[in-house]
Amino acid sequence: MSAALDLFTVVAVAAGAFFFLAGTVGLLRFPDVFTHLHALSKADNLGLGLVVLGLLPQANGLLAGLKLFAIWLLALLVGAVVSQLIARAARRAGPRA
C-alpha cells in the first residue's frame, strides 16, 4: 500500500514539475504579456495542484493535508488576481515596442 502511495507521489509530483517546466518554456518563448500570463498560470494552477496532490499521501495527518490544500487554494486565488492586474495594466499601456 505504501509503495503504491509512494509511486502515486512520484508520478503526480513529476507531472507537476512538467507543468512548471512547460510554463517556464512558455514564458521564454511566447511573444507578449498575455501569452506569458497564459503559460505561467498553467504552471501555477496545474503544476502546484499536482505537486500538492502528490504530497497529500505523504502529509503528516489530516491537518497537514488540509494546510497543503489551503496553500494551493491561496496560490490559485492570488495567481488569478495578479494575472488580471498585470493583464489590465498591459492593456492600458498598449503594445510595447
Added chain:
Amino acid sequence: MIDALNAGIALLVLGLAIWTIVARDTFAAIVGFVAYGLLLTLAWVALRGIDVALTEAAIGGGLTGVLLLRAAAKLRRTEAASNAERPGLPTRLAAAIVAGGVAVALAIVVLAPAGPAPTLVPEVAANIAATGVGNPITAVLLAFRAIDTLLEAIVLLFALIGVWSLAPDRVWGGRPGPRYRADPDGILAYLARLLPPIGIIVGIYIFWIGADAPGGKFQGATILAAMWLLAMMAGLADAPPVSRRRLRVALVAGPAVFIAVGAAGVATAGAFLAYPEGLAKPLILVIEWALLPSLALTLGLIMAGAPQRPEDR
C-alpha cells in the same frame, strides 16, 4: 540527491546575486533581489533554520522588495540619465578592488578551518526550561538576549521617523502615500476583502506558534502589515495622518511596555530585562502581545511611505 538540490540552490543564489549587481535596469535588479530572497529562504530551510527562513521570506523578500520597488518608481524619471553616466576607470577599479577585497576577506574568515566555532547552544539548552518557552530561538530573543530584540523594535521606530522626515513641510503630519482609487467592484477590491481575514489569522497564528515552533512577532507583524497595505492599495482603507496622537501612542506602546517590563526587572530580579523566578513566560507573553500591534503598524507605515498629502484629501 539532496546534495544535488543544495548545490543547485547555492548556484542559483550566487547567479542571482551576480545578476542583481550587474543588471543596469533598477526594476530588473529589484525583481532579481526578491527572487534572491526567496532562494535564500530555501537555503535557510535546507540548513534547518526555519525561523530565519520565515524572517527572510517576510522581511528580506517581501517587505524590502516593496520598499525598493517604491524607491525605484520614484527614481524612474532620472534613471535614464543616471544610467548614461559611467564612472571613470579609476573609480570602477577602486570599487572592484574594495568589493573584491571584502568578499575575499569574508571567504577567508568563514572558510578557514579554525576548529569548531564557539557556541552557547549547550547553555541555552540547559536553561531553556527556566523561560517556559519551547522554541529556543524565542527563548534567546526574549529571555537570554532580550536587549537585542528591544533595540530592534526601537530601530524600526527610528526607521519610520526617517521615512516620515522625507515629507515636504506643507504636508507634514498628513497622510502617507497617494489616495488609492480602485474600482470598488474590481478584482483588487475583491482580493482586499477576501484575503485579509485569512491573512490576519495566519499572521496571528505565526506569532502565537512562535513560543514553541518557528514563528514570531516580526514575521506575524509583517503579514498583518501586508494585509493593511492591501486594503489601502485597493482603496478600502486610508492611511492615517501621521500627526494623529492615537497612532503615535500605538506605535510606541509596544517598545514602552518592553522597557517598562525591563525596568521592573531591576527592582524584582536585580537586572534590567531580567525576569523574576517563575514569571518569565507570562512576562514574555505580555511583551510579545504588546509588540505585535506596534510592529504591524510600524512596518505598514514604513511601507506606506512618507506623508504626501494633507489630512483632508
